[in-house]
């Protein structure tokens with residue numbers, strides 16, 4: 001059901017009805033949680049080359065270390081992951097509560113982690129290992145009932161002639177060549193291989209579409225048709241939207257409403273294994289992240305970077321086991337969930353399934369009373385961790401619902417209250433949502449202040465091109481007690497706002513509510529509550545014309 005041609009550049013590839021699209025995405029939307037695996041011969045140097053620690057992400061060592069093609073290829077001869085066990089890896093994922101796996105079949109270094117007929121630069125032909133881990137993982141996933149996906153770097157390839165290289169070729173004698181020849185002779189044939197050799201592939205994860213035009217992206221359409229049910233991300237290039245957005249290493253502050261999206265994230269600071277990267281996120285943080293992402297309608301693709309011996313690092317295994325214990329009790333609030341009805345909750349997050357709301361309480365209330373900005377009557381409420389499902393008493397007081405909870409939280413990280421409500425949720429909305437706003441200047445009619453309050457990070461307010469400061473103002477229908485701000489600023493890499501002040505109008509005077517420097521794509525901050533009707537984001541310094549994709553001001557109790 002893939003349709004090439006004019007449709008490619010503007011819309012997604014697939015000409016399918018809404019129902020067909022929903023059916024194709026159903027398993028993915030239910031899954032909510034997957035394992036990303038970055039594994040390749042970069043795990044041999046593991047971040048060190050020529051006696052020096054090479055900065056950056058481990059799988060980029062060839063590029064960052066400017067390692068000559070022939071020298072880097074030597075690592076293949078040392079790559080013999082004799083401790084690799086596909087079933088063990090899949091069970092680690094399954095026990096964590098993960099429902100799909102996406103593994104690098106070929107990353108930017110050009111080394112194929114599958115037995116490729118297209119290029120002998122692969123794990124079967126070029127290493128002592130002489131096995132095909134992609135085939136073994138496919139079988140293990142099928143046995144375990146886990147969906148299997150493949151990452152493929154279609155444009156960047158630092159080994160095969162003509163492959164793109166961000167930062168340019170550093171070994172031109174070996175790397176220079178025709179990019180189109182590279183696509184025709186390596187990339188497209190290898191994508192065909194991975195879509196024909198291993199049975200049903202559930203996800204194709206393209207990456208870094210360097211130099212990819214519409215015509216070049218169209219070269220992949222005939223092979224995509226080989227697996228019409230496959231889910232493809234938004235990184236093929238050439239204007240291809242794909243089926244999902246892929247925020248990388250961050251959680252969009254206000255989600256990506258109306259779109260399927262997946263935050264991919266490392267557990268430490270590297271995708272590919274580095275022997276000395278011990279900067280691990282805590283399992284508490286990772287558990288709260290999966291709830292945060294699900295509460296905004298996204299999936300969490302959490303990465304592991306196995307060693308050159310085929311072992312997933314123990315810190316990763318430990319964190320996944322802890323996440324699995326939490327998921328065992330609370331996965332009902334994650335799998336198949338939709339975003340909760342709230343724009344902000346001081347104490348945590350919320351997910352939803354029809355008339356069921358799941359309140360993820362990170363910060364347990366001291367006085368045993370949980371305040372929820374909801375007007376609905378509650379049919380029943382109980383803690384998922386409470387096997388007896390003891391009913392929690394509740395009380396409606398205008399815009400707020402109070403739930404009487406035990407003195408101590410059953411889970412110090414994220415205690416989930418399952419709550420059935422009467423009727424559609426009537427939740428307190430952000431008073432800035434949907435407002436037209438005002439601004440010091442705009443870059444034109446498509447960048448008006450109202451774009452910062454429309455709930456979509458695909459539209460934005462942008463000041464006039466020559467401005468490096470400016471303000472974005474909003475007035476509510478009535479005064480409100482505001483104590484939190486979520487903001488999204490999708491400025492170019494390394495560009496954007498450098499100093500700002502969120503102000504409220506007190507009579508004719510503007511007073512500061514929150515001051516800061518950078519905003520970025522995942523800004524969420526509490527501040528001392530203020531009651532006011534008019535607020536403005538005063539951008540004091542910016543490297544480019546200030547822009548704000550979303551500004552959401554939230555009421556606190």
Ligand code: JFZ
Pocket residue numbers: 057059060207208248264271493
């Ligand atoms: C890409 C890869 O380069 C990286 O090695 C890893 O596989 C990651 C999941 O995907 O990383 C990116 C891609 C895009 C940007 C930055 C890093 N970007 O658009 O800024």
